[in-house]
Each structure stands twice: as structure tokens, then as C-alpha cells.
Amino acid sequence: MKKLLTVTMILFFITSTVNASSIRGDFEGNPIVSVKTSGSELKVEDVPAINYNGRTMVPIYMLRQLGADVAWDDSTYSVNVSLKNDPTQNNVKETSIINAYKWLSDTDMQIYMFASKLQQYKDLDQVPNLNDLLDRDYLELTDVYNKSLEYATSVYKQYGAETGINEILASQSKILESVGQTKELFKIWMTRKNDAQISSSLQMSVFNSIENSQKNIINTNKYVHTTFVQK
Secondary structure: OEEEEOHHHHHHOOEEEOOOOOOOOEEOOEEEEEEEEOOEEOOOOOOOEEEEOOEEEOOHHHHHHHOOEEEEEOOOOEEEEEOOOOHHHHHHHHHHHHHHHHHHHHHHHHHHHHHHHHHHHHHOOOOOOHHHHHHHHHHHHHHHHHHHHHHHHHHHHHHHHHOOHHHHHHHHHHHHHHHHHHHHHHHHHHHOOOOHHHHHHHHHHHHHHHHHHHHHHHHHHHHHHHHHHHO
16 A cells, blocks of 8 residues: 655654664764664665654665655655555465464364265164264264364464454354254164154254355365455
């Protein structure tokens, strides 16, 4: 973004150190100031930075050493400064968001696999210790969900407005709860397999769990693909 700035506004963009005793000398009666960025001192080409009446005045040409584009407009007697984004920070941001999406996508797949297992178990005549197996698998699924939730939430707090993480988390929470309810209904059905109403309710619940978990996968992958395209 192009910004119209006067020379006196440059003090907002860089830090400087001022020595009241003027150990670096004077420029036209004003103490010279050392201007640094990340510990490295900026080079002085002609006019140095100075302390003028207690305010740090930095020549605008020094901004070029920080990666800024500086252009003088003689017709309007103004300076146009374009401050470039830090590529390192952008990479960290993009990587964090993509990792969050991938982790959430993996969780979607785990939910889908659990829902599919319920259908498989229902089609089998007998599975040893099935109640314990269901509880164990669901506990593992919940653990996967909580870990991805923790990471995705931390990313959302940093870049929430620019992501679809909150929407994905809300959807995942609903389907995880739904799958858990299907698991409990499955355990009831195991003791009452001859009850037609329970069998019908379980079949519909399993179907909805599988379908909704598939939708979650598609929805999360949409954000992953969009992020890659924008990148």
C-alpha cells in the first residue's frame, strides 16, 4: 500500500538511540543519532539522523535499507513510501494456517473412519468385547480431536479473521457429538437387536454420521485448497 508521508513521520517506522552528550558529533548544531534495525546500524549516505528539539528526525532515504520503496514527487512536494511485508512473517503465518487445516482435515478423516466402523460392526454377527472396543476407539478419537482443537485454536487467535478455522471447529464439534450419540445407540441396539424401532434409528444415525463426516472432509479441504491457491 502506498502511503503519503512527510519526513517527520518516519520516526514511527524505525527505532533509534539518542545520546544527549552528542558523542557521535553534531549536524548543523543538532546531535547525530545512530539508527539501528535488529541490532545493525543503518548506513549514513549524506545527511544523518539527528535529535531536533528532543525529537528523532530520520532522513527518509534510510528507509530503503529496510526494504522500503521511496519516491519523491516534486509536483506535490511529497514522498511516497511503500513498506514491503516481511516474507519471513508471511511464511510463518501461511505455514501455521495450512498446518491447522491439515490437522483438522486429519481429524475429519478419523471421525469418518469411526462412523464407518459402526456400520461395519453392525453388519457383523459377532465381535468380541465390542463395547470395550467402541469405547476405546471413541476415546482415541476424542484425544485426536482435542489435540487438533488446541492447535487450531491457537492459530485462530492469531489469524482468525483470515481463516475458516472457527467454522470448521464448530462443525467438527457437532459431528463428534453426533457420532458419540450413535455409539451409545449402537450399544443399546446390541442388547435389543430384535427391536425394529431401535434398529431403524441406529441405521439412520449411522448413515447421518457417515454423511456429515464426509461433508466435513470436503469443507475443510476447501479451505486448504483455497489457501494454497492464494499462496
